[in-house]
Amino acid sequence: MTRSGFLGAVIVGGLVLVAILAPWLAPYPSHAGAFVDVDLAYHPPNADHLLGTDGVGRDLLSRLLFAYRTSFLLACVVLLLAVPIGVTTGLAAGYLGGWLETVILRTTDIFLAVPSLVLAMAILGLFDPSLTMAMVAVSFAWWPWYTRLVYNVTRSIRTEGYVEAAETAGAGPLRTMFGEILPNARGPILTKMTLDAGFVILMGAGLSFLGLGAEPPTPDLGTMVAAGTPLLPDVWWPTVFSSLGIVIAVLGFNLLGDGIRDLFGADESC
Amino acid sequence: MLNVAGLEVVIRRRGTTARVVRGLDLSVGAGQRVALVGESGSGKSMTARAIMGLLPPTASATGHVRFDGTDLFEAGWAGLRGSRMTMVFQDPMSALNPVFRVEDQLRAIARSRERSRLAALLESVAIRDPERVLRSYPFQLSGGMAQRVLLAAALVNEPELIVADEPATALDAEIQQLSLELLARRARDEGTAVLLITHHLGLVRAFAEQVYVMREGEIVERGPTRQILRAPSHEYTRSLLASVPRLSGAADG
Amino acid sequence: MINRLVRRVIGGVFVVAGVSVLIFVLARVVPGDPARLALGPAASPEQVEALRERLGLDEPVTVQYARYARQALTGDFGISLYTGRAVSADIRNTFPATLELVLFAMVFVGGCGVLFGVASGMRRNTWLDHGLRLLSVIAVTTPTFVWAVAFMLVFGFWLELFPIAGRLSEWLLPPERVTGLYVTDALLAGQWRHAADALHHLVLPAVALSLPALGQTARIMRASMVDVAARPYIEFARAYAVPEGRVAFQYALRPASIPVLTILGLELVALMGNAFLVEKVFAWPGLARYGVDTILYKDLNGMMATVLVMTLLFVAVNAVVDAVTVFVDPRIRYRRDS
Numbered sequence: 032m033t034r035s036g037f038l039g040a041v042i043v044g045g046l047v048l049v050a051i052l053a054p055w056l057a058p059y060p061s062h063a064g065a066f067v068d069v070d071l072a073y074h075p076p077n078a079d080h081l082l083g084t085d086g087v088g089r090d091l092l093s094r095l096l097f098a099y100r101t102s103f104l105l106a107c108v109v110l111l112l113a114v115p116i117g118v119t120t121g122l123a124a125g126y127l128g129g130w131l132e133t134v135i136l137r138t139t140d141i142f143l144a145v146p147s148l149v150l151a152m153a154i155l156g157l158f159d160p161s162l163t164m165a166m167v168a169v170s171f172a173w174w175p176w177y178t179r180l181v182y183n184v185t186r187s188i189r190t191e192g193y194v195e196a197a198e199t200a201g202a203g204p205l206r207t208m209f210g211e212i213l214p215n216a217r218g219p220i221l222t223k224m225t226l227d228a229g230f231v232i233l234m235g236a237g238l239s240f241l242g243l244g245a246e247p248p249t250p251d252l253g254t255m256v257a258a259g260t261p262l263l264p265d266v267w268w269p270t271v272f273s274s275l276g277i278v279i280a281v282l283g284f285n286l287l288g289d290g291i292r293d294l295f296g297a298d299e300s301c
Numbered sequence: 302m303l304n305v306a307g308l309e310v311v312i313r314r315r316g317t318t319a320r321v322v323r324g325l326d327l328s329v330g331a332g333q334r335v336a337l338v339g340e341s342g343s344g345k346s347m348t349a350r351a352i353m354g355l356l357p358p359t360a361s362a363t364g365h366v367r368f369d370g371t372d373l374f375e376a377g378w379a380g381l382r383g384s385r386m387t388m389v390f391q392d393p394m395s396a397l398n399p400v401f402r403v404e405d406q407l408r409a410i411a412r413s414r415e416r417s418r419l420a421a422l423l424e425s426v427a428i429r430d431p432e433r434v435l436r437s438y439p440f441q442l443s444g445g446m447a448q449r450v451l452l453a454a455a456l457v458n459e460p461e462l463i464v465a466d467e468p469a470t471a472l473d474a475e476i477q478q479l480s481l482e483l484l485a486r487r488a489r490d491e492g493t494a495v496l497l498i499t500h501h502l503g504l505v506r507a508f509a510e511q512v513y514v515m516r517e518g519e520i521v522e523r524g525p526t527r528q529i530l531r532a533p534s535h536e537y538t539r540s541l542l543a544s545v546p547r548l549s550g551a552a553d554g
Numbered sequence: 555m556i557n558r559l560v561r562r563v564i565g566g567v568f569v570v571a572g573v574s575v576l577i578f579v580l581a582r583v584v585p586g587d588p589a590r591l592a593l594g595p596a597a598s599p600e601q602v603e604a605l606r607e608r609l610g611l612d613e614p615v616t617v618q619y620a621r622y623a624r625q626a627l628t629g630d631f632g633i634s635l636y637t638g639r640a641v642s643a644d645i646r647n648t649f650p651a652t653l654e655l656v657l658f659a660m661v662f663v664g665g666c667g668v669l670f671g672v673a674s675g676m677r678r679n680t681w682l683d684h685g686l687r688l689l690s691v692i693a694v695t696t697p698t699f700v701w702a703v704a705f706m707l708v709f710g711f712w713l714e715l716f717p718i719a720g721r722l723s724e725w726l727l728p729p730e731r732v733t734g735l736y737v738t739d740a741l742l743a744g745q746w747r748h749a750a751d752a753l754h755h756l757v758l759p760a761v762a763l764s765l766p767a768l769g770q771t772a773r774i775m776r777a778s779m780v781d782v783a784a785r786p787y788i789e790f791a792r793a794y795a796v797p798e799g800r801v802a803f804q805y806a807l808r809p810a811s812i813p814v815l816t817i818l819g820l821e822l823v824a825l826m827g828n829a830f831l832v833e834k835v836f837a838w839p840g841l842a843r844y845g846v847d848t849i850l851y852k853d854l855n856g857m858m859a860t861v862l863v864m865t866l867l868f869v870a871v872n873a874v875v876d877a878v879t880v881f882v883d884p885r886i887r888y889r890r891d892s
Binding site for chain 1: 565568569573577581691692695696697698699700704707711712820823826828830834835845846849850852857861864865869
């Protein structure tokens with residue numbers, strides 16, 4: 032793997048570890064919840080609170096560590112929902128063809144014409160915003176990308192020897208789609224999933240920045256940026272550190288995704 | 302016209318270096334048809350590129366390549382390459398830019414920009430409707446037609462030396478033969494020196510007066526084509542000959 | 555050619571109609587009672603019932619959609635529950651601001667993105683390439699709202715180089731409306747000071763908005779240039795002594811720009827999504843900020859119209875991009891079908 036890909040793996044691995052171990056790593060685990068101590072409000076970074084404290088006196092480092100749990104949970108759930116839907120529809124459209132292909136592709140056209148962020152926002156606005164709802168909303172906006180990706184891969188390999196060999200050997204459509212074609216699409220899918228984990232985190236942060244994501248007191252990167260913004264420039268630490276928190280996570284997934292792409296020798300299209 | 306002496310080409314790749322051409326001597330006189338033959342990986346293509354100054358960035362060459370007495374490794378190729386010495390590329394479909402018309406691509410390299418001259422040139426390479434071909438984009442041409450355009454590109458500035466690197470290998474035998482006939486006519490009529498790079502002894506028999514047999518970066522055998530092909534002295538040449546079916550309808554030479 | 559044009563128009567109409575159905579279904583079917591949503595939990599059942607009747611919510615969904623579509627086609631999107639005005643008037647007031655912002659950002663994306671990508675691809679593995687690639691990755695991975703906040707802080711508060719809110723300084727009156735874009739309108743009216751001021755206000759939000767797409771464009775342009783540089787036709791051009799400048803900016807750039815053109819439409823979609831964040835941060839009185847507010851206030855009419863107008867803009871820009879692609883890539887022009 033390339034050096035930058037390795038760096039991405041280290042960042043992602045480190046952050047996942049941090050998220051899992053947050054209850055033990057965080058200096059003030061109770062601050063992840065609805066803890067309030069007005070005497071501690073807006074303390075700049077110091078020895079007790081390495082990244083300072085927020086408006087109700089909670090330790091920002093502790094909240095940042097727990098916020099990664101929120102972000103990774105969002106990324107995992109969204110990909111777990113969106114990828115299977117996208118893969119199945121993409122395979123069906125690309126392999127079975129016919130009217131199914133037309134219906135599926137035209138549907139993705141419609142979804143892709145609306146910004147994912149706006150679609151997710153609209154859904155969240157209609158329901159009451161919460162982390163669970165955000166997961167559903169983002170997945171709803173995200174699956175067509177995988178449909179398109181898997182469709183393109185399927186179209187390019189469906190006439191290749193091993194696919195036709197499997198068909199001749201009597202493999203049914205399901206067997207051919209999931210047993211022969213899908214394994215050959217794993218490089219692009221894995222690359223896109225890695226890159227997307229970062230972009231889902233980015234979108235989740237955008238949603239909660241607008242107040243449409245995780246509800247308080249759940250620690251969340253976007254909410255933390257939003258909470259800090261009105262206090263700029265005097266109280267800079269909540270905004271700066273939570274922004275950096277997002278950037279590092281997204282950067283990590285991006286570098287790792289590029290590395291995986293090189294590993295599979297795929298092109299820039301995914 | 303062309304004189305190569307002690308040519309060495311090394312390729313650096315991941316810290317290691319490979320000597321792909323080792324002390325090669327070769328010469329092509331005006332009006333002469335010479336073939337450099339060898340299997341893929343023998344270093345014949347790198348030799349062609351070294352002569353044309355088109356080595357990839359990872360490769361470097363030492364020795365002497367003299368064109369009309371000028372040492373090209375010292376003086377460079379400016380004013381020579383593309384006009385007095387030209388190259389016929391291997392694959393006609395990838396050598397032409399897909400988004401520009403043939404006419405624009407020929408004009409960009411031709412010293413004379415007159416359309417009538419370009420049309421006449423295309424006619425001379427057996428293109429029946431030159432006006433249509435000039436207006437076309439490369440993807441609108443057949444492989445054979447594109448190969449003729451490449452030949453025309455090589456001839457447009459009336460060069461003194463043409464290096465043909467496996468011309469039309471991807472295409473059928475007929476267009477290969479046509480290309481070589483056109484080059485041979487050029488050599489006979491205009492006194493152009495032609496160096497053919499190929500792995501195909503059948504083409505060599507039909508085309509070249511002189512042949513150099515190359516293996517693993519070195520010339521293992523050289524001499525008049527008839528003599529070499531009738532009585533090869535080197536084991537490698539014999540094995541090459543054994544693997545090639547005789548080509549019927551060979552031209553003179 | 556004509557076929558392609560016709561297909562494109564039909565496709566565009568289909569997408570807009572599809573989006574309208576999608577949004578309508580989301581708004582009317584999924585969340586339950588829009589009247590209750592709009593009025594909030596404090597409203598009395600009578601008030602809710604009255605609004606239901608006024609909005610025609612008791613009729614079947616298909617009838618509701620047919621009426622909505624018919625009215626939308628005449629430019630009537632209903633009354634905004636958020637502003638209390640006609641949605642069409644709100645859109646007329648807010649859309650030009652967003653259009654100006656998005657167009658400006660797209661100019662940055664197209665100009666700088668392509669330039670950086672070409673520079674990077676032509677000077678591969680030099681410090682310039684490494685630097686530009688690093689910047690591209692950072693541009694892509696940093697959230698738009700973080701760019702917006704950072705620009706505001708650095709260039710607005712600390713360096714005081716640029717204004718941080720609105721489209722025009724308070725002491726200036728907006729130029730007479732022709733296009734609705736302040737810069738062009740001011741130029742048309744010969745108000746140089748107004749044009750400069752509007753431009754000055756545009757810089758920070760437009761650059762913040764453009765950065766992710768700009769980084770993405772630079773990356774794809776670079777990859778494409780690297781790919782094209784290895785093609786035999788580039789070597790062919792060099793072998794025939796075509797001048798280097800012409801090789802780079804004609805022989806390489808034109809085929810290399812095709813992949814960038816094909817993703818431009820999708821980049822625009824993402825950019826419009828990000829406009830929702832940027833306009834919020836910079837208090838930009840545009841359609842995207844209106845959209846955010848309508849969503850936050852559960853104003854269905856305003857929300858649906860916002861999404862529809864943005865989809866129309868997307869379809870229009872895609873048509874332009876398509877025309878440019880056809881011009882750049884003759885292979886499309888001469889393809890008979892598909």
